[in-house]
Amino acid sequence: MEKTITVLPGDGIGPEVTEAAVKVLETIAKRYNHTFKLQFALIGGAAIDACENPLPEETISLCSDSDAILLGAVGGPKWDQNPSHLRPEKGLLAIRKHFGLYANIRPVKAIPALLESSPLKKEIAENVDMVIVRELTGGLYFAEPRKKTEDYALDTLVYTRPEIERIVDTAFQLARSRRGKLASVDKANVLDSSKLWREIVEEKKQGYPDVEVEHMLVDSTAMKLITKPGAFDVIVTENMFGDILSDEASVITGSLGMLPSASTRGDGFGLYEPVHGSAPDIAGQNKANPAACILSAAMMLREAFQMETEAAAIEEAVFSVLNDGYFTGDLQTKGRRVLSTSDWTDKVLDELDSEF
Amino acid sequence: MEKTITVLPGDGIGPEVTEAAVKVLETIAKRYNHTFKLQFALIGGAAIDACENPLPEETISLCSDSDAILLGAVGGPKWDQNPSHLRPEKGLLAIRKHFGLYANIRPVKAIPALLESSPLKKEIAENVDMVIVRELTGGLYFAEPRKKTEDYALDTLVYTRPEIERIVDTAFQLARSRRGKLASVDKANVLDSSKLWREIVEEKKQGYPDVEVEHMLVDSTAMKLITKPGAFDVIVTENMFGDILSDEASVITGSLGMLPSASTRGDGFGLYEPVHGSAPDIAGQNKANPAACILSAAMMLREAFQMETEAAAIEEAVFSVLNDGYFTGDLQTKGRRVLSTSDWTDKVLDELDSEF
Ligand SMILES: CC(C)[C@H](C(=O)O)[C@@H](O)C(=O)O
Ligand SMILES: CC(C)[C@H](C(=O)O)[C@@H](O)C(=O)O
Numbered sequence: 001m002e003k004t005i006t007v008l009p010g011d012g013i014g015p016e017v018t019e020a021a022v023k024v025l026e027t028i029a030k031r032y033n034h035t036f037k038l039q040f041a042l043i044g045g046a047a048i049d050a051c052e053n054p055l056p057e058e059t060i061s062l063c064s065d066s067d068a069i070l071l072g073a074v075g076g077p078k079w080d081q082n083p084s085h086l087r088p089e090k091g092l093l094a095i096r097k098h099f100g101l102y103a104n105i106r107p108v109k110a111i112p113a114l115l116e117s118s119p120l121k122k123e124i125a126e127n128v129d130m131v132i133v134r135e136l137t138g139g140l141y142f143a144e145p146r147k148k149t150e151d152y153a154l155d156t157l158v159y160t161r162p163e164i165e166r167i168v169d170t171a172f173q174l175a176r177s178r179r180g181k182l183a184s185v186d187k188a189n190v191l192d193s194s195k196l197w198r199e200i201v202e203e204k205k206q207g208y209p210d211v212e213v214e215h216m217l218v219d220s221t222a223m224k225l226i227t228k229p230g231a232f233d234v235i236v237t238e239n240m241f242g243d244i245l246s247d248e249a250s251v252i253t254g255s256l257g258m259l260p261s262a263s264t265r266g267d268g269f270g271l272y273e274p275v276h277g278s279a280p281d282i283a284g285q286n287k288a289n290p291a292a293c294i295l296s297a298a299m300m301l302r303e304a305f306q307m308e309t310e311a312a313a314i315e316e317a318v319f320s321v322l323n324d325g326y327f328t329g330d331l332q333t334k335g336r337r338v339l340s341t342s343d344w345t346d347k348v349l350d351e352l353d354s355e356f
Numbered sequence: 357m358e359k360t361i362t363v364l365p366g367d368g369i370g371p372e373v374t375e376a377a378v379k380v381l382e383t384i385a386k387r388y389n390h391t392f393k394l395q396f397a398l399i400g401g402a403a404i405d406a407c408e409n410p411l412p413e414e415t416i417s418l419c420s421d422s423d424a425i426l427l428g429a430v431g432g433p434k435w436d437q438n439p440s441h442l443r444p445e446k447g448l449l450a451i452r453k454h455f456g457l458y459a460n461i462r463p464v465k466a467i468p469a470l471l472e473s474s475p476l477k478k479e480i481a482e483n484v485d486m487v488i489v490r491e492l493t494g495g496l497y498f499a500e501p502r503k504k505t506e507d508y509a510l511d512t513l514v515y516t517r518p519e520i521e522r523i524v525d526t527a528f529q530l531a532r533s534r535r536g537k538l539a540s541v542d543k544a545n546v547l548d549s550s551k552l553w554r555e556i557v558e559e560k561k562q563g564y565p566d567v568e569v570e571h572m573l574v575d576s577t578a579m580k581l582i583t584k585p586g587a588f589d590v591i592v593t594e595n596m597f598g599d600i601l602s603d604e605a606s607v608i609t610g611s612l613g614m615l616p617s618a619s620t621r622g623d624g625f626g627l628y629e630p631v632h633g634s635a636p637d638i639a640g641q642n643k644a645n646p647a648a649c650i651l652s653a654a655m656m657l658r659e660a661f662q663m664e665t666e667a668a669a670i671e672e673a674v675f676s677v678l679n680d681g682y683f684t685g686d687l688q689t690k691g692r693r694v695l696s697t698s699d700w701t702d703k704v705l706d707e708l709d710s711e712f
């Protein structure tokens with residue numbers, strides 16, 4: 001197959017981890033006789049520095065002409081004092097909105113080789129296998145009006161029925177393809193937007209009799225993600241709750257450096273990126289863990305291009321390098337061999353070679 | 357001293373745990389020659405059942421005539437399908453608003469005897485000693501307009517300068533009396549209300565040169581509460597972020613059944629209540645852990661009545677019963693002696709007697 005991929009390295013460790021993922025994609029292309037046309041573009045701080053715009057037109061047009069987008073990370077202290085429209089994060093919010101990427105999908109699964117790095121007790125972390133589905137283009141982060149004076153500030157949380165319906169459908173379908181359990185998270189005892197959310201989930205569940213649905217409040221969910229994370233299969237929630245809960249969930253298994261994510265719009269096209277941030281403190285030092293970006297590339301192959309075999313080959317290679325005892329510095333513990341970003345990536349490439 | 361306390365048992369295990377706290381207060385009154393005039397009133401589901409109003413006028417008037425309020429818990433499945441104005445939670449929101457209880461204070465401290473019950477690894481949980489200061493009467497849970505149709509729903513997040521200033525002052529003062537570290541949590545990279553929040557914290561910090569302030573984003577805070585909870589001293593944040601983060605924090609040390617809270621308005625008067633909920637599944641079975649409610653009574657003595665010695669006596673009694681190896685069912689693990697609510701309370705009363 002021939003596919004066009006726009007790579008957005010971004011800021012901080014973004015360039016290093018996307019470089020690693022690109023090497024993996026090139027190896028896959030060779031082995032499986034695909035052509036991946038890779039085109040590079042700017043986003044975030046890098047784009048602000050180059051052309052005073054966190055999401056330049058050029059980037060939008062390259063992304064429009066491609067089959068999927070692979071992103072590294074955006075942001076850093078350098079731009080923290082900038083006015084709103086010149087903040088790296090604006091680039092991320094804008095690209096989501098521009099392409100209508102309403103569904104953020106984040107799998108969190110315990111990796112046996114990494115449980116030692118989990119802050120949770122082994123018996124609690126080891127059964128974790130969930131996917132968080134976060135609504136990504138509505139709610140408090142986008143709605144108007146917003147207003148700020150010296151003495152007063154206002155943000156608005158709006159959801160329309162179609163916005164809720166499509167994300168709830170995404171989650172039901174995903175739950176059906178997994179263990180058939182869906183936790184819908186809201187604050188329906190207080191918020192009107194949550195009441196509408198809960199009503200729509202109740203309506204939709206008629207169409208998915210094979211899925212068991214539970215309504216949970218966001219505050220209790222924040223607890224249960226720590227006390228009983230193994231009980232979750234699929235979680236669906238609105239934008240801001242999803243922002244908080246998915247980050248909370250990302251650290252429970254000790255594998256933040258391994259977590260991929262997809263921001264899609266229901267047709268496979270989407271933006272694939274590691275869950276971790278731009279880690280400015282270790283940027284440019286060949287220390288970053290490239291696994292999350294490599295696994296995001298695997299997720300892209302599976303979801304955007306239906307390349308299941310290729311995706312599985314990447315995942316297998318990554319896990320077997322970990323099982324062999326090779327880690328990057330973020331996962332350092334006694335007795336583990338710590339490699340640089342590029343050396344660790346080479347191990348994955350070797351492993352991919354040996355799979356043939 | 358003579359003090360009037362309104363006790364609001366509420367729903368579920370509320371009546372059992374307030375009964376335990378009342379016994380403790382009576383013992384303290386005798387020992388220290390105080391007169392605690394206790395008056396009981398309805399709130400939540402119990403009040404809805406009795407008079408179709410989650411916060412009856414009668415309750416408001418008794419609370420107005422008292423020096424502090426002690427609450428058990430509200431809510432339960434029985435009222436979950438009720439219309440908004442007949443929901444137990446409405447009673448809680450209304451009493452906060454009526455009395456202007458804008459500052460919710462929740463200490464979370466590791467208790468050595470309980471670390472075994474923590475979902476976190478011992479070395480991560482054992483240093484936890486933080487207080488979360490949550491703004492309680494503003495933001496998304498109260499602001500107008502709110503609107504809901506079949507196809508659309510809207511909530512509004514508003515903060516005014518005075519609302520932010522007073523809660524930020526509360527937190528700075530608390531930080532100053534502790535380890536001098538304040539984490540202010542917002543989502544200033546996206547929300548206008550958070551930008552105002554951050555500006556005000558920056559202004560206020562000039563007045564507290566002895567306090568070290570860090571601004572954190574709510575999503576990273578949700579992570580750090582799990583990976584490095586021992587790093588926090590005082591956390592201050594707006595209503596909804598505080599709701600989620602304080603519940604998250606409440607489970608990290610394994611001592612949810614032990615956590616007290618205060619909702620105050622700057623003059624000591626306030627509502628003191630356990631952090632845990634109404635636990636309808638074990639209500640009426642003499643199984644609930646009364647410690648959080650007993651410790652809330654201690655917090656009330658300290659904060660509302662300046663009875664430091666009396667508060668400390670209660671806390672000492674509670675911890676020594678735990679150290680002696682007596683627990684309630686929620687903290688059951690191999691080798692621990694499990695007592696009923698009333699038997700465990702008797703141990704605390706015995707301990708208080710023996711302190712003399
Ligand atoms: C950078 C920020 C706007 C963004 C968000 O909150 O959506 C990020 O935290 C994320 O979760 O992708
Ligand atoms: C019952 C509910 C309205 C309340 C809140 O969210 O404020 C509760 O969760 C709490 O934290 O006290």
